[in-house]
Amino acid sequence: MKIPASIRFEHESLHRELADVSLETGKVGEAARTLAQLMHPHFLREDEYAMPPLGLLARLAHNEVSPDMAEALPLIARLKEEMPLMLEEHRAIKGALSRLEAVAAEEGKAEIVDFVRRLALHARSEEEVLYPAAILVGEIIKERLESRRATHVPGSAGTSR
Numbered sequence: 001m002k003i004p005a006s007i008r009f010e011h012e013s014l015h016r017e018l019a020d021v022s023l024e025t026g027k028v029g030e031a032a033r034t035l036a037q038l039m040h041p042h043f044l045r046e047d048e049y050a051m052p053p054l055g056l057l058a059r060l061a062h063n064e065v066s067p068d069m070a071e072a073l074p075l076i077a078r079l080k081e082e083m084p085l086m087l088e089e090h091r092a093i094k095g096a097l098s099r100l101e102a103v104a105a106e107e108g109k110a111e112i113v114d115f116v117r118r119l120a121l122h123a124r125s126e127e128e129v130l131y132p133a134a135i136l137v138g139e140i141i142k143e144r145l146e147s148r149r150a151t152h153v154p155g156s157a158g159t160s161r
Contacts, residue, residue, distance in 0.1 A: 001071060003052050008051075014122060021112055027106075031100040039093055054134055073138055073142065
């Protein structure tokens, strides 16, 4: 189970850009470093348990199911459990993004303002699409594996009384 390459690439690109902005001096650099401190542990959590289940989406969309997919279930359970933390981190990140956007705009750094807006959009897409999709991956896996077990019960003739 791997994080989809498109998501992994986007995370890595955003991380690199933030690292570059963190090298700025003055208020912009300070705001970027504060943002980086908030984002680093959040990105690690996402990479650990929120994004890997999304690597199963294509297989599920092709109606594939296999017992190895059950490995995603503990990750998804953890995502569900820690969703309040993830969303709280997003609120803190959004606050830090607003601060960085304000100081970058103040200093006329349009490319950094653009970066901030892309990063804010990324966070929103996680909340609206990626996290819910990961949770649905778990629901679909559970449903399909249970259905598969029910139709393959040893000694069952497929009828009920």
